Amino acid sequence: xxxxxxxxxxRLIHGQVVVGWGQPLDVRFIVLVDDAVASSDWERELYRMxxxxxxxxxxxxxxxxxxxxxxxxxxxxPGILLTGDITTMRELVLHGGVREVxxxxxxxxxxxxxxxxxxxxxxxEQQALRDVASLGALVTAQDVPAARAVPLEExxxxxxxx
Amino acid sequence: xxxxxxxxxxxxxxxxxxAGLISAVEAVTGRGDLLDPIEVKGLCGEDIQLLLRQRxxxxxxxxxxxxxxAGSCTMAARRLLREMPDVLLASGANLPMxxxxxxxxxxxxxxxxxxxxxxxxxAISIYGAPT
Numbered sequence: 295x296x297x298x299x300x301x302x303x304x305r306l307i308h309g310q311v312v313v314g315w316g317q318p319l320d321v322r323f324i325v326l327v328d329d330a331v332a333s334s335d336w337e338r339e340l341y342r343m344x345x346x347x348x349x350x351x352x353x354x355x356x357x358x359x360x361x362x363x364x365x366x367x368x369x370x371x372p373g374i375l376l377t378g379d380i381t382t383m384r385e386l387v388l389h390g391g392v393r394e395v396x397x398x399x400x401x402x403x404x405x406x407x408x409x410x411x412x413x414x415x416x417x418x419e420q421q422a423l424r425d426v427a428s429l430g431a432l433v434t435a436q437d438v439p440a441a442r443a444v445p446l447e448e449x450x451x452x453x454x455x456x
Numbered sequence: 457x458x459x460x461x462x463x464x465x466x467x468x469x470x471x472x473x474x475a476g477l478i479s480a481v482e483a484v485t486g487r488g489d490l491l492d493p494i495e496v497k498g499l500c501g502e503d504i505q506l507l508l509r510q511r512x513x514x515x516x517x518x519x520x521x522x523x524x525x526a527g528s529c530t531m532a533a534r535r536l537l538r539e540m541p542d543v544l545l546a547s548g549a550n551l552p553m554x555x556x557x558x559x560x561x562x563x564x565x566x567x568x569x570x571x572x573x574x575x576x577x578x579a580i581s582i583y584g585a586p587t
Contacts, residue, residue: 304500308528309470340534344526401500411498 296367297325300375302383303398306331307344307351307376310398314438315374316349322371323350327359327386328378356382360389367391380422387431395426396443397435409453410444412437420450464565465557466511467549468494468504468533469523480551487558492517496529504532509540518542519557519569521549544569552579 298319303311306326315321324345331337332355345351354362356377363386366373375392377383380400386392399412406414413435415423427433427446434443444452467474474493482488492511496504508520508529520543522530530547537543544566546553553576560568 305528305531306501307526308531309524309526312526313524336538340531344531402498402503403500408498414498 296369296372297363297375298372299396300383300386300392300394301396301398302377302380302400304378304400306378307341310438311374311376312345312349318439319372319374321349321374323352323366323369323373325352325354325359325363325366325373325375327354327356327376327382329355329382331378332358356385360386363390363392380419380426384422384426384429387426387429393431395431395433397423397433397446397449398437407453409449410435413449423450464490465517465519465521465569466492466494466508467521467554468496468508468529469549470527470529471497473523477549477551477554481554481558484551484555485558490558491521491554494529501528501532501535504528505536508533508536512536512540512543517565518544519565520545521554521557521569522547523549542566546573548576550576550579552576 298321299315301311306328307324326341331341332353338353342351363375375386377386383392383395387395397413400414400419401412402414405416408414423433423446433446435449436443467478478488478491478493481491492515494507494511496507499507520533522533522545524530525547533545537545546569553572556572556575557568560571562568562571
């Protein structure tokens, strides 16, 4: 097995990730890539307490993570790569060989416009996702496994209807 | 209790968890109005934290019930506890827990919540299908 999901989710570790994806994919480890979390003992402890004991949680900064991803792909168990923002995932696409990106949740904030129930983007973030796609990654939005994976361009076009 | 009609706790969780549980509390005890449902669909973690803080301050509550230990409401509440250490957070909330809480005669809502958590643990049973 390998990294079975490369997910952007501003809530990072939460129910959808640990239970919604974690259980059906039999996920044994999560690689959480976030500069702020990686540098804070308190943040790491907060997230560590959110995963079941049989699930391993690794923390890295974006710069640290990119060269390590090949090793994680060789892990015999399934794992999830998780970032809290598009910029960090873009780094991992550019330098870490990520080829499929799941938009799992980018929630409401001032200046963002709604694209899906769980995706809100600023114009800059919209462009950043297109940049990720132009680097060769397949970008889709899907909050939980039972939902349909919505292709990036379909999602962006859908905003016109909201 | 000083004001038996005041809201005593927030209830927050996935989907319609809060509204659903509170409707069940109301059906059983008629005291659903002691609990304040928090709706978090579409909110980022920071906004959930802000919402919890605003609701606690508005109604003067000191207790938060959440559904899932790893859920975004629990994570946001745990962050909030750094700023509001006197607030009590109970995750894994269920109907027996909330029933015990709203029926409590304790003067302090946190004391009522601690007792309710213990009661809820003991309220889980299985029957039949002998192994």
